[in-house]
Amino acid sequence: MLPVKINGILFRKIRFQESSLIVNAITENGTLRSLLFKGALRRSSKLSNELLPFAVLKFTYYHKGSKNIYIASQVELVEDFEFIRESGYYVQVEIAKLVKNATQLLTSDSENPKVYSVIVEMLRKWRELENVNLHLLKAGFMLKILTFSGFRPTISTCANCGESISESKQIFFSPSAGGFVCDACPTPSDSFSSNFKDSLVMGKLLSQSFDRYIEIVVRNPKRINEFVERFWMYHVSEKFDV
Ligand SMILES: [Zn+2]
Incomplete structure (x- = not known):
């Protein structure tokens, strides 16, 4: 053999x-x-x-x-x-958690090489990511993994009616609706109050490489990360290491 x-x-x-x-x-x-x-x-x-x-x-x-x-x-x-093994214990634990969460979307009898590529890209660039907010990095990593596994949240349009999000003053983020929801649509009970800027940030996290995250200006990265975590827990697994 x-x-x-x-x-x-x-x-x-x-x-x-x-x-x-x-x-x-x-x-x-x-x-x-x-x-x-x-x-x-x-x-x-x-x-x-x-x-x-x-x-x-x-x-x-x-x-x-x-x-x-x-x-x-x-x-x-x-x-x-x-350089990851030489960094602090806390950093190693955070990275290990991200990688373990990503494995929830993989199996022993299917292939998803893009998920592997996202993991390697993050590890390889880790030294350059020291100054990137950890909440943003986590959110971006999970967004990429979700998207390559078929769970892409709806970001630039309303997940319910399909209207462009930029038209709405007040928008919501709802895991059960599948992403952002405009102010003309009913808001499910799991909706978070949000705004157009949040959707722009999420779009950038998804489309840009990790080393460009340093350019993303966001007032509350922790909230963006919470959106993604909730989305993950609703669509993939409650067993989410935060
Ligand atoms: Zn709508």
Whole structure:
């Protein structure tokens, strides 16, 4: 049987039996994989040092195993984002949460390479993102992941009647309606009061690359992030790590 060699990002390591590790990874195809590294915790094995978080790794594994856990034999470092591991614990926890939330939209038998690309883009640019507001960054990351997974919120028009949002003085953001709602339409009970500027900010978060977020001027980034979190919880999962 020929081995599979594929790049990916590790997001969880679980001890298995005496000395083995099960690694959960997102592959470059945007597929979730559980890989068993036998003996990885033995003192003689280098594997546990090589199985790094916040890095692109090349995994070698065989399409055999049980319960969708494949037997892996090798791992190589492809691209290291060591500056993340060197940053504070709080930062690492925040990034790990974002990546874990993104995995909720991936499965072991479907592909979504764009979600993988968004994750790698964020990790790669992290050093340049130090001065970007964390609420904005989180909101933008989740918006991109949602959009590439088929859950794009309606931003520039009313989610209910389709009218341009810019015509309305007062608008609302409603997860159950699917995005922004104009003042002429009924507002569902989960509506947040909002305004045209919020919709512009959300549009920029979605369309611009992370390193341009520093140019986005917003008075209350925490509220924008709350909109996206609520949208995520309504459409994807209540199990959302905030
Ligand atoms: Zn409307």
